[in-house]
Amino acid sequence: MAERRTEILVIGGGPAGLAAAEAASSHGKRVTVIDENPQFGGQIWRAEKQKLSGKAKELVDALEKNDVELIPSCTCVASLPEKRILALSQGRTFPIAYDKVIIATGARERFIPFPGWTLPGVFGAGGLQALVKGGYDISGKRIVVAGTGPLLLAVAAYLKKKGGNVLMIAEQASAKNLFKLGLATLKVQGKFLEAVRLRFATLGIKYSTGSSVTSARGKDALEEITVEGNGKSSTIECDLLATGYHLTGNTEVAELLDVFALEGMVIAYDGQKAATAEDFLYEHEDIFCAGELAGIGGVEKALLEGRRAGLAAAGVEGDTQEVAAEEERLGRFASAMNRTFELDRDTLLEIMTDDTIVCRCEDVQFGKIKDCDNFIEAKLQTRIGMGSCQGRVCGSACEALFGWGTNSIRPPIIPLRVSELANFTTEKD
Numbered sequence: 001m002a003e004r005r006t007e008i009l010v011i012g013g014g015p016a017g018l019a020a021a022e023a024a025s026s027h028g029k030r031v032t033v034i035d036e037n038p039q040f041g042g043q044i045w046r047a048e049k050q051k052l053s054g055k056a057k058e059l060v061d062a063l064e065k066n067d068v069e070l071i072p073s074c075t076c077v078a079s080l081p082e083k084r085i086l087a088l089s090q091g092r093t094f095p096i097a098y099d100k101v102i103i104a105t106g107a108r109e110r111f112i113p114f115p116g117w118t119l120p121g122v123f124g125a126g127g128l129q130a131l132v133k134g135g136y137d138i139s140g141k142r143i144v145v146a147g148t149g150p151l152l153l154a155v156a157a158y159l160k161k162k163g164g165n166v167l168m169i170a171e172q173a174s175a176k177n178l179f180k181l182g183l184a185t186l187k188v189q190g191k192f193l194e195a196v197r198l199r200f201a202t203l204g205i206k207y208s209t210g211s212s213v214t215s216a217r218g219k220d221a222l223e224e225i226t227v228e229g230n231g232k233s234s235t236i237e238c239d240l241l242a243t244g245y246h247l248t249g250n251t252e253v254a255e256l257l258d259v260f261a262l263e264g265m266v267i268a269y270d271g272q273k274a275a276t277a278e279d280f281l282y283e284h285e286d287i288f289c290a291g292e293l294a295g296i297g298g299v300e301k302a303l304l305e306g307r308r309a310g311l312a313a314a315g316v317e318g319d320t321q322e323v324a325a326e327e328e329r330l331g332r333f334a335s336a337m338n339r340t341f342e343l344d345r346d347t348l349l350e351i352m353t354d355d356t357i358v359c360r361c362e363d364v365q366f367g368k369i370k371d372c373d374n375f376i377e378a379k380l381q382t383r384i385g386m387g388s389c390q391g392r393v394c395g396s397a398c399e400a401l402f403g404w405g406t407n408s409i410r411p412p413i414i415p416l417r418v419s420e421l422a423n424f425t426t427e428k429d
């Protein structure tokens with residue numbers, strides 16, 4: 001397939017990417033947006049029955065009006081020299097050349113292993129939500145939602161609405177920290193109301209703070225779990241467990257393009273100097289990052305950052321002081337939220353047993369890696385991180401459990417078939 005060319009390439013069509021594309025295209029730029037999903041909208045606007053609505057529809061309609069090229073089911077798999085990326089779509093790879101690129105690849109759920117987490121019936125919280133949006137019937141199923149982060153409430157509310165019998169939300173964060181976060185929501189318009197709405201939507205569901213699932217058991221599939229916390233332990237019979245430990249940025253594309261992730265922030269790096277952490281919406285000459293890959297902070301923050309990145313890429317003067325103040329408020333709220341849902345390593349390690357699987361692609365158990373000094377050593381000894389997810393699950397688990405960075409982003413960032421590369425050409429249109 002021949003090379004495509006665009007002025008501004010947006011990688012990721014979630015709130016941040018769509019807002020960026022809208023801002024840039026409204027100023028006359030030729031914009032292309034790619035997203036690995038078959039539909040635009042990202043995680044929060046993942047549509048039921050493939051029908052976008054509300055803000056997502058508004059943005060996509062605006063992009064169509066501005067003649068933005070929208071390429072769904074298209075993944076950025078590598079960076080190429082001369083301001084190009086390698087894209088994969090419909091079983092074929094092809095380069096896309098750009099003048100400027102906006103990386104808006106969002107975030108994914110973080111999974112933390114515990115005994116029994118690989119049993120059928122144990123899902124990621126957002127993963128189960130996505131399956132239900134895609135038509136998976138949970139009517140009457142007994143469900144526990146567990147882990148940490150604001151996503152738990154949103155997922156529990158959604159599953160309840162869809163007929164699931166949600167028995168409990170087990171939140172690892174303490175009641176004290178959650179109370180402090182509640183106070184922080186008062187300072188951000190919309191957040192408090194959203195929190196109250198979710199709490200009402202989950203009324204009747206037991207909300208247990210300072211609690212973790214310590215094991216899941218079942219013969220062929222999940223049958224029961226143990227939840228521990230506040231000096232108590234209980235066994236709960238359930239059909240489904242939806243678990244997630246806050247979110248972690250999809251920084252692989254940014255790292256491929258030499259924009260390094262550091263302590264949750266994306267820091268621009270031009271080979272000589274790194275931008276400061278405060279500059280997380282980093283200013284690299286031709287590369288812009290926006291949204292949750294640069295720090296978890298919710299949809300409003302993603303939209304603002306996207307807009308700012310789109311304007312900057314289009315070379316347009318930035319927004320007003322009020323917008324900057326709003327961004328700062330949202331940034332402060334994001335920091336408070338991330339502190340609240342920070343994982344407690346001691347608690348996580350206490351739950352692990354030597355035979356707990358950490359890397360499910362390569363079947364690597366905790367006991368095989370616990371004495372290693374870093375991820376590379378563990379990888380060399382056990383093949384951890386070398387399976388089909390390329391360390392996306394076990395890498396962030398090891399970061400939480402041992403404080404290891406994975407430090408090994410290599411192209412292609414997802415496994416490719418030889419046939420997908422076979423047609424690769426550097427020919428230009």
Ligand SMILES: Cc1cc2nc3c(=O)[nH]c(=O)nc-3n(C[C@H](O)[C@H](O)[C@H](O)COP(=O)(O)OP(=O)(O)OC[C@H]3O[C@@H](n4cnc5c(N)ncnc54)[C@H](O)[C@@H]3O)c2cc1C
Pocket residue numbers: 011012013014015016017034035036037041042043044045074075076077104105106107108109126127151154155247250253290291292293297298299300302
């Ligand atoms: C699983 C999950 C469920 C969530 N559910 C909720 C919810 O119910 N309510 C709520 O308030 N918030 C939810 N959130 C948080 C919400 O997604 C964010 O606040 C917001 O969507 C962030 O917007 P974004 O544009 O930065 O990222 P995203 O919405 O994550 O969008 C990023 C996009 O980039 C695409 N992408 C990633 N890598 C590539 C690549 N290599 N090539 C091409 N495309 C790529 C992805 O397919 C995705 O569409 C959820 C987050 C996750 C991870």
